Amino acid sequence: MEHIAPVGFAFTLRYLTLPEAFLGCAFAVAYGLFISGRSTLRPDEARKGYSVGKLSYALGVLLLLLFFHSSLAVVAGVWGILALGDGLSTLVGRRFGRARLPWNREKSWAGSAAFFLAGTAAAAVLIAWTDPIISWRAALALAAATSLVCALIESLPFGLNDNILICLSGGAFMYLLSRTRWDMLPHPERLPLALALNVACGLTALALRWVSWSGFAGGVVIGTLIYWSLDWKGFLLLVVFFVLGSATSRYRYHTKPAAQEAGGRRGARHAVANGLVPAVLALAALFFSEQERASRLWIGYVASVATAAADTVATELGQVFGKHPLLLPAFRPVPVGTVGAISMAGSALGVAAALLIVQLAYWVELVSWPQAAIALMAAAAGSLAESYLAAHVPVVALTNELMNFLNTAIGAGLALWLAGFFY
Numbered sequence: 223m224e225h226i227a228p229v230g231f232a233f234t235l236r237y238l239t240l241p242e243a244f245l246g247c248a249f250a251v252a253y254g255l256f257i258s259g260r261s262t263l264r265p266d267e268a269r270k271g272y273s274v275g276k277l278s279y280a281l282g283v284l285l286l287l288l289f290f291h292s293s294l295a296v297v298a299g300v301w302g303i304l305a306l307g308d309g310l311s312t313l314v315g316r317r318f319g320r321a322r323l324p325w326n327r328e329k330s331w332a333g334s335a336a337f338f339l340a341g342t343a344a345a346a347v348l349i350a351w352t353d354p355i356i357s358w359r360a361a362l363a364l365a366a367a368t369s370l371v372c373a374l375i376e377s378l379p380f381g382l383n384d385n386i387l388i389c390l391s392g393g394a395f396m397y398l399l400s401r402t403r404w405d406m407l408p409h410p411e412r413l414p415l416a417l418a419l420n421v422a423c424g425l426t427a428l429a430l431r432w433v434s435w436s437g438f439a440g441g442v443v444i445g446t447l448i449y450w451s452l453d454w455k456g457f458l459l460l461v462v463f464f465v466l467g468s469a470t471s472r473y474r475y476h477t478k479p480a481a482q483e484a485g486g487r488r489g490a491r492h493a494v495a496n497g498l499v500p501a502v503l504a505l506a507a508l509f510f511s512e513q514e515r516a517s518r519l520w521i522g523y524v525a526s527v528a529t530a531a532a533d534t535v536a537t538e539l540g541q542v543f544g545k546h547p548l549l550l551p552a553f554r555p556v557p558v559g560t561v562g563a564i565s566m567a568g569s570a571l572g573v574a575a576a577l578l579i580v581q582l583a584y585w586v587e588l589v590s591w592p593q594a595a596i597a598l599m600a601a602a603a604g605s606l607a608e609s610y611l612a613a614h615v616p617v618v619a620l621t622n623e624l625m626n627f628l629n630t631a632i633g634a635g636l637a638l639w640l641a642g643f644f645y
Contacts, residue, residue, distance in 0.1 A: 228279070229305035229348075232297075232302060233348070233352075235298050243291075244284075247283055247284040251277070253280065254281070255277055279304070281386060282390075283301055289394075290393050293400065298349065298351070299352075300372075300388070300393045302365075303372050304389060306341060307337040307344065307345075307369055307372065310337070310340040311340070312333065315332060315333025319331075320332075323377055326378065329376075334377050337369070338369050338370055342362070345361075345368060346358070349365060367396075372395075375388070378490040412449065412453065416449035417442070419457075424438040425438070432488065433488045433493075437487065437488040444460075444497035444501045448460050448497075448501055455583075459524065459579055460527060462579065467530075468488070473538065500523050500630070504519075517593070520588055521637050522641070523634070524579065524594070525580075526633055526637075527579055528598065529600070529601040529605050529630050530626065531579050532576035532605035533604075533629045534626075539567070539571045540572075569605075581594070597637050600637035601637075603636055604633025605633065607628060607633075
């Protein structure tokens with residue numbers, strides 16, 4: 223009930239000024255940080271002095287207000303999904319959750335259904351209450367769509383805190399959805415084909431045991447967004463990267479010191495780590511009407527996919543062919559399989575993979591030769607970032623997926639920065 227009860231404060235957003243709302247969130251964070259540990263039943267949280275769940279709940283609502291304060295209906299609606307949707311899904315899942323989700327055995331169909339139904343009802347009431355201008359029909363549509371997305375995200379085994387993840391993803395989705403003019407939506411004819419093609423590709427990957435069920439779900443979402451944004455040209459790059467990554471991961475799999483879990487199958491966290499940055503850049507390019515700005519984002523997209531390909535191939539084949547790995551920037555010798563280690567053989571094969579991606583992007587006329595060169599240079603530099611990070615940041619603070627995300631972000635960022643000098 224402690225998860226559900228605070229939603230009562232969401233009804234006050236209709237009357238509060240922004241300073242008053244932020245002050246209330248600040249008190250909630252202070253309670254979660256300094257007081258909540260005294261009332262928790264968990265010994266580890268009592269020793270820390272605070273409850274992780276209560277603190278993350280307060281931080282999630284604070285982030286909602288910080289990012290979406292221009293639309294308090296969004297803040298209230300997602301708060302309702304967090305409180306009733308997430309809260310009741312736990313209670314129902316524990317009581318009736320015998321049938322487990324195939325992509326996450328810790329979640330159940332009953333719990334996810336309760337999340338969707340309770341989240342939809344709570345969000346619809348709060349949206350309509352907070353902003354009376356919004357019709358009940360629009361409030362229900364916003365609530366149902368956002369609750370469904372949040373239920374899916376909450377069911378995926380990301381390993382991240384649910385409270386903050388629901389607030390950020392749900393807030394962003396509802397905010398964008400509430401401001402979308404469907405009659406002005408770019409290329410709506412691509413969406414059905416994009417979804418059908420990605421489902422077919424995902425089922426094929428499942429049959430080949432290249433992905434898990436969570437990887438199937440994450441890959442379909444990211445692949446659909448990219449096909450919708452960049453048509454078959456951008457999607458082709460993603461497919462080539464996925465095939466390269468899957469093939470090299472399984473090559474001499476059992477001889478690798480750092481072999482992945484689940485027999486090398488990709489999960490949702492792998493899809494997000496390597497595909498989130500490309501998907502965001504592709505979507506941004508879709509909504510830019512100016513050709514000059516869109517072309518810069520295309521360069522960033524190509525660089526991000528090339529960086530992911532270079533890093534994956536270098537890591538997987540470097541463990542097989544790289545006999546003397548080093549850690550940058552001191553070129554310190556380390557054992558094969560060390561996180562962030564590079565080798566001459568692995569790096570050369572990684573650059574070759576990046577070259578294949580940018581060459582393909584040039585062949586399908588997604589970028590010109592100078593733009594392809596920028597993407598290749600950025601990808602080569604971005605793929606080396608993991609070694610530098612591993613040498614300067616404790617390994618426990620950087621998971622493999624977080625490093626992959628940072629690599630693609632650095633490669634894309636470098637490409638966008640370099641493109642700014644010429645385009």
